[in-house]
Amino acid sequence: MVSLTTLYEITFGGAILAFIAQHTIKQLRTFIVIVTSALGVYIVWRLPSQATDISFRLGDFQILWGVNEYSQLFALLIAVLGFFTLIYSIDFMKERERLGYFYMNFLIVIGGMYGIVYSQDLISLFFFWEIMTWSSFMLVIYCCDDAQSIGLKYFVFSAIGAYAMLTAIVLIWANLETTSLSVLFENFTNLSSGLQITVIVLFIVGFGVKSAMMPFHVWAPDAYAISPTPFTALFSGALSKMGIWGLGIVLLKLAAQSGFYVWVQDIVAWIGAITALLATFYAIVQTDAKKLLAYSSIGQLGYIIVGLAIGTPLSIMSALFLAMLHGIFKAMLFMSAGAVFYRTGSTDMNEVTGLIRKMPWTFLTALFGIITVAGVPPLGGFAAKWMLYEATIQSGHYFLVIVLFAASTAAFLYLYRFIFSLFLGQEEKEYADIKEAPLTMTVPMVIMALFTLVVGVFPGIFINPIGNAMGYFGNYTFNWDVSSLLNEWGNHVDMMTVVMTIGAIFIIAAIFITIKNYRTTRYVTTKDIHTSGEIPTENENLTYAVDFYKPFERAIAPVLKRSIDKTYNLIAENLESAFDFLRYVYTGNGQTYALYVVLFLAVLMVFAELIFGIQL
């Protein structure tokens, strides 16, 4: 029973059942959804050992679905994240309306993503890609009135990407008469070089839109921020990885064969790095926590793109490592922001403050999340960042690494702002009696948080499956210890030693500071602070949150001033007015139409020779 067909049947069937259940037996809905996603996890887990490739003809095309290590990596991420986000959504979405719609689209997104990673031919890839796109669009516009234009923007950009991809597929079909990926990889060099570069560029655009590559990222911040949080976690965690999945294939399987691999590498790597830097800058100036995380996502995807583009074994490893890890930690962060939203009704960082004592587990998740994003040891993020930097330096991209470093240092700014504004700072009177988020929300979060720690100590548990997955791209061997990191110059970091040292010192120091003056150490409220003797009243909140990074904003003002978003809006406006002008070709006047007919006839008559190219 473990096969790809079952997987699709269960997931899409579950989607429809969930919708039906919502309108018949409401209690069954949640059960169906959870069981569906859990079965998904089980099937995906068992697939490599049991599944056989599925192949059938659809129209003119040979459809091919199969499991390989590379797909398996992403499929597991999708399955696990899908499962966790769905559990998380039980309580989060409880009070919302139209849950059948929500869960149906949610499961369709998951199914679409399974379809993408398991498809071995371009047609089914595009088929599932579009399914994923429209179902995610449906979720983006789920929330409210403001979501309409954002959703439209998302869809238009997605469509541009998808159609770029479609053009590439069509070109491949026209020239190679195949849609099979493996045949494409074998025969790619048979294409003319102009066609090769066109196909590569089109595919990069296609996948780049989903992975929010500059300058196609403009949809992402808004769409991430406005979609319901359980979905945002999946959106940023797994859905954006579909772009990465495709970019990996395009860069390492197609571009690597072409004559301009070096150029493609450099350009894509630079785009990735600039994406990372600018997205970080934009994240710093955000005031909405979810939007901040959205920009952060874009930045992290930039890192992954750089890693894929550089194309050395270590960099691919780091990219895939970061891709997997990003799925987890960004889901964690979005979930914690969502938990805050669930309790306070806002994610505005200028409003919500001081939740740490109210929501300790959420805080812990957020803390682990930001430490992982920052790449600070001992959590998993460090391994990814370390490998990326080493790979970037060792492959000779010296200035690239500077941009990456700048972005990653600047990332501390927004990460701190995220955790400070929501959880630290003065306790707000308004939130005096809120509680920790319910168990269905905290449990997935905390499990993932602990997982980042495990990955930090034993990066090998990620490195080994990723090493296997990289077998898809070529023969790379990674015979590292489970707890150590090794670069190409032979330098290494032993995470076990690192974590032991950090842990030992941390525990000693913590014990010392706790037992010292234990009985005379008092907890005081955050109202009891040094304010030059003045006493803040109950209603005063002195948390410094508005314009938190004003000085930094002033420093990077020239960058912030120019916005790609504005350019797109300008284009859209001009196009609309041009269309408006064209519309008046249809005057609504019968005589005009008659005139058109006569003119048409006359033109054809007069220029017949020209138009039909026939010597009369």
Add this chain to the structure above:
Amino acid sequence: MYNDKDAKKIVDIIQSYARKHSLWVVAYGTGCGAIEIPPTMTSRYDAERFGIRGSATPRQADVLLITGYLAVKTLKRVIRTYEQMQAPKFVMGFGSCTINGGMYWDSYNTINALDRYLPVDVFINGCMPRPEAVISGFIKLQQLISEGKAEGAEKYLKNLEWYRENQNKVIPNWNMPDYNW
């Protein structure tokens, strides 16, 4: 080892020596005497050689200088600042205004006797005391510390009710958090 009497004594000696030579002053300029602090601290008189240093916040400070007259309104802030300091902590009255009201003895809004409201360890008289006097006041405080007599904080805690009564008499609207030593 820690329970051993002599050893404890040694620890005490080290601690009081360190305390004595590291007096951090919270910079709270209450009255006209605040103008005497900059010369005390800077090149001319260089109080830093005695380990005296300004500190920005009461959380880090050891010494609260009341530099001159205290209006009722200021008194409330001063009490707040004092209570935010961590024990052991010392108060120095500065100038005659803190002793008996000085030239503001009959004013309707300046207090006359500081030690009714805060446990003053050292008074420095004069209107205003010169930096030399200030430094000699600090040396007096250091002596008291090494002798173990500068226990203002404990006195305050022990007689908190009495202090509170006096404070409440001049500050009718008492809206401060409870004293957490």
Add this chain to the structure above:
Amino acid sequence: MEINWSSVIGIVATPVIAFIVGVLYGGAVRKITARVQNRYGPPITQNLFDIIKLYSKKTAIQHGVMQHLGPVFAITASVTSLYFIPVIKDSPYFQNFSFNGDLIFLLYMMVFGSLGMALGAGQTGNPNSAIGVSRGLSQMVGYEIPFVLALVAIMIQFKTTSLNELLAVQDHFTNWIIFQSPLAFVAGILAFLGMMHYAPFDVVIAPAEIASGPPSEFGGKYLGLMMTSGSIFAFVKLVLFVDIFLGGASDFITLIIKTFLLYMIPVLTGIVSPRFRTEQSILFFWKWPTFIGILAIIVVVLNG
């Protein structure tokens, strides 16, 4: 299990030595500052007294668990970084774990403490702390760039990211990286000015303006632990720079001389400087130091 006593001694002794050296350096800085300002100045042990006094404070307050743990993060970061730096070249006692880490690891480890402190400062709820953190993090983005440029220049020149291998390269006076790659040194030292938080880059703790910034709610044992960590951290940075640029040290005397001389650069700059605003210091670091750093890389690349 066999216990390697020399490394055990090293593990115990290194932080102690680092603390003592750091504290005395701190006292020396105050003394030197005083002399420059035509004062007599406090004794050189003044910072030690301060720290002991802070530990001997009888009471303490905290606003929550993150404030409680903030200084712990800081000391963890400084001591861990210390353990991963070879303090004395080729000494069995003071190598500690330096073979298990590398420069990029150190870069991140050094941030760990700042992040922890920032979290602790954030929880106090004091707006001054948050302002200080905001300034500190912003400024960090400024000086990290020239610093990383310098490090990258060195890494690609010697094809290693390990400090021990860098030390092995600088086996002779003429092979010191300061002479082999002077531009990288200049960029690094300019970044170092920022890292040490002396004027003109001390807007983070501006005492008169934002009440000493991040630590403004810390007192007693918390401040004591912070100052301990600060002393060790200053030593860590100095040793790191000496190891990278000045060929390390094979005995303590050399180490003291080199680190002290290096320390004087930010200190003397600081004494005679006014204070930059945050954006001014960020833009400062993004101008000349960055340019020099890029130049350093270009020179390295051109030299092959």
Add this chain to the structure above:
Amino acid sequence: MSLSPVQFIAVPLFAAFLIPLIGKASKETVKLVPGIVLLYLSYVALNLFPRGLERPIVEHIAGFNPPFGITLYYGPLAAFLTTLVTLIGFVIWLYSYKFIIREPFEKYYMLFMLLITGSTGIILTGDIFNMFVFLEITAIAAYSLTAFLRDKDGAEAAFKYLLIGSFSSTFVLLAILLIYMQTGTLNLADIALKMADVPITMKIFILILFITGLGIEAEIFPLNGWAPDAYSQAPSPVGAVFGGIVVKATIYALMRIVYLMFNFHSVLHFFVIMGVITMLIAEMSAMRQHQIKRMLAFSSIGQMGLVIIAFGLGTEPGVRAALFQMFNHALIKTLLFFSAGYLVFHSGSKHISALDGLGRDKPLTSFFFAFGALAIIGLPPFAGFWSKLYILLSVADAHLVTVVVLILISAVIEIVYYLRVVSRLYFKRETATDVRRTPLSGLAAMGILAVVILFVGLYPNTILDWLTPAARELMNTSEYIRTGLHLNSGLLSINF
């Protein structure tokens, strides 16, 4: 009575004349007549289908042998199109059953039957003058249906349609006249055989007349000025009839004539270019429409542009893709017109802005609209995806990458204006609630279409298997001539 293709013409024609008579007796029965007729025709169509695929059926009316007398040619293509027309016709009747309640609905049904007659006639006939006659039947029925609501706007639209339509008839008639003058025959197959002897100038002249005349009905830019008004002013099922039946039949006629008589590549390229222009201008105009049915009309024109592009490729995959797109468009646009009809009915306004939040009040109708919108944009797993994909692939096979890009650009525009409506439907705040319910017959009609669309989307093979012989038939003119004239293949040679 044995089944024969003649019934496709005869039965609805008979029904059309019967309806007024029945109407005298019972108004309610009138409503049922078209349904029964179309159901019967569907039965006939499905029964004849395998036979048509196997071997073309050529019927001779009144016993004359070709090329004299009237011929009906029921090949794979005609089989496919008649099936489509009858099925769509049936669904439209189902929908109209409760929708057209305004008097005189017996006239509506009569005209509707005439329209079906005309359309099937165009598809089936093997005689060019007959084709003209059927075209006229269709057109006249269409004019009257446009003005069915008898309001000012409808009348105006109908008048415009009539005005432009009369041009169409004139040109087509003129062309037929010229052909007759030149070849002396009216049988399509015979004409195709004899066309080789006609001087090229005359041929081009005839071609231009045909293009202009039939292009008006096939909605080629700039001849399609009548269409938006007619679509939007006519009752919704009539819009569906236009989009789903009439245009399909005329495009069939145009393509049959062009492929049979003027099969040279420059002509086909001209169609590609005209298709692109039609598509782009229509999509751009649709983007800025404020009335939902006008928007649908422009979208319809755009889709026809797409079909014309695919036909213009002159390759078998191209023709097949065009037929597939015609099939899908017939289904989807009908579904869209149906749902839009009820949306307009419920909101009480033709304007898109009046549709805010209707999705909550009328979930099923809105759902069908959203379904249709997603399908017509060409998103999987709906039918529209495959036909668009096939068109793109065939265009790329012809190495027209620019056209691929332009098609995709127009698809992006399509996305914008359709999704704008969809998100309005579901996610804007509700404006008003309408207590009237969408009748079951309407929902059933939409439901049937939606199921078919989804089914075709998931199993495109079913349709593609039929389309391949149909496309081959259109491409393979010699086969048509041979069977049409009962000739042996060996005797035939066309050198053009």
Add this chain to the structure above:
Amino acid sequence: MEELKIEKEIAEEISKTFHSAEVTVKREKRVVVKLRDDLITPFLSYAKNNMNFIHLAHISCVDWLEDNKFELIYSLLNYDNKVMILAKTYIDRENPEFVSHTNYWDQAETYEREMREMYGINFKGNKRLTEFILEDWQGIPPMRRDFDTVKFSQDTFYNRPGRENAQDVRTTVTKKSGEEIPEIGKDYTVRNL
């Protein structure tokens, strides 16, 4: 008296416009105008708009306890000729109320708040008559002359014993220096009311 020309012109203009006003040229650049309380508003308006006295420098108050009057003094300044007008009026002390002039000058708000706190004068029309300098003041306004500050201080602030001799500054100073201090302000009666 050539040098007081401008002042005299101003005095003349005022007395021409406000017949009941009692105008004195005190000295150079200083003109004192005494007015009925109901004429203050028209006068200020006139001075501001027609005579270019655009700056309200201060509002002050004098407590004439014996006459049971408060004297309000409005100081207006003309930037062009640097002349200052002191417009004086008397209001009832028992029920001290006056019109607010915040709509003429925004800064009047501050002065009026101070006056209310120190003298208890209620300025009608001032929207912000809240606590100003004193915190939680509960007794009679401290600047009124019937408020005994010494007694208040002794009652409230714990006079430290040992300075009884220094209680009367005047006598001590007189005794020590042997100098006669002129009795300024001894005669509190209002003349020429």
